Amino acid sequence: MDWHRIRSDFPIFDQQVHGHPLVYLDSAASSQKPRAVIQALSHYYERDNANVHRALHELSVRATDAFEAARKKVAGFIGAATDDEIIFTRGTTEGINLVANTWGTQNLRPGDVILITGMEHHSNLVPWQLLAQRTGATLKHIPVLDDGTLDSAAIETLLNDQVKLFAFVHISNSLGTINPARELCAKARAVGAVTLLDGAQSAGHMPIDVRELGCDFFVFSGHKMCGPTGIGVLYGRMKLLETMPPWHGGGEMILSVSLEASTYKPPPHRFEAGTPDIAGVIGLGAAIDYLQAIGLENIQRHDHNLSNYAVQQMREVPGIRILGPDFGHRGALVAFHLDCAHPHDLVEFANSHGVAMRGGHHCTQPLMKRFKVPGTTRASFYFYNTLEEINRLVEVLHAARQFFT
Amino acid sequence: MPLSDELRDLYQQVILDHSRNPRNHGEIPPPCLHAHGDNPSCGDEIDVWLRLSDDGQNIEDLKFTGQGCAISQASASMMTQKIKGKSKEQAAAMREDFRRVVMGDGTPQDEEALGELILLEGVQKFPQRVKCAMLAWRAVEQALDSGQG
């Protein structure tokens, strides 16, 4: 693979920050966008812009065709059985809230258990807290071990037949842990629990096949996989989607409306009230085309090389503590703590050298408490990053150590 | 590796020294005024303990504990040195002057009173760090307000 040529697909890297070439190590928060995606957005607005599903004129037909073609691409991208299992949302967070407010409200009773893990992003925690409060269900979590993996002994006892829903992160945004999703979904199915997999950090980083994973729901965000912000996907198994009530009411989701009552469309449109983010959907489709042309296996391998190399090099920095699992079980990120510098000071220092990282709790406050750190600094990678950039990061860490000690 | 002037100004040696060796660090046993301040978005935390004179007008003793970035901790440490022994009114005037300095919002009324706190003016170039510099000051204000009732 010619990764340097691929990097040149991203116009944003053609700039200096504070007098240094931009080293962007914050893709876990949001990825950069290739020219193909940016052009798909401007092409849509310049040539095809119109509302979808509502008019018979030429532009609306084009917009609708492009919109529904993107749904088909998403279905292929994650191995869904039909296009109708793909619901467009604003992102991972909205997808989880949709499930909590429809399937959750309909199915949970006092005494039922919602099971999550101790490494969830707030977006896969707070909606379940709210649901538990509403329904009287109990929220439990699987603890995280010191090495950043899930406590498998605890899974055996906690994942029992009281559990109605098991929601967990595929790749942790704070530790990098790749959870054994297929195995966990199989265990959940064996006790009759429905599963929701938070794919915010896995989609676009590895091949995803929801049927092979065996999950009932899968959620992800376009902006972390080269797509635009404001667009995401909820995949749901049709058997479940069919039984779920609508969440938002409005145009687009109805079959017929009287002043007293309405009937609703089947999925996915039942869950897509109002004018959708048409450009976002088309941009997401372009991102999928782009990623598939590179190949998800190739991206996964490159991710793996980058994070292995980073861990190896960063280990040599005195006073560093790297969180998360060892080689082979880690996604494309390294979260760490330097004894001499608070994450915000370190991030500021790195920024002045053109290196973009993130410091703080990464929307996982319970996990920070668990590891007894006020926050961490996180370097996260994508296929456009290079080994030279990791060398640059390590140089900056050494310099920061000298400066702050 | 060369450092930018902005960064050197932000993290001057005096500031780093205060963050590494904070002055007036610790708690004051009750009775005293206390307040907790935090910046939820970044996790910085400061607790301040404050003892007033019998007439309630002067800050006789002041200590803090906390965790967070060098700017928030250094600002707290330097603040305790400067406002200990001052009246509540003087402390409020210094807070306003200090705010002007870190926000680059006009000139302070009494620059001399601020002393080495002026060194934190490097924060002006880093607007997202103003809340770090102000954290301890907001906590003191809150503690004093809690004593009004």
Ligand SMILES: Cc1ncc(COP(=O)(O)O)c(C=O)c1O
């Ligand atoms: C693991 C994980 N889950 C959920 C989210 C939330 O995604 P979004 O903000 O796009 O809804 C993120 C994003 O930071 C994430 O990393």
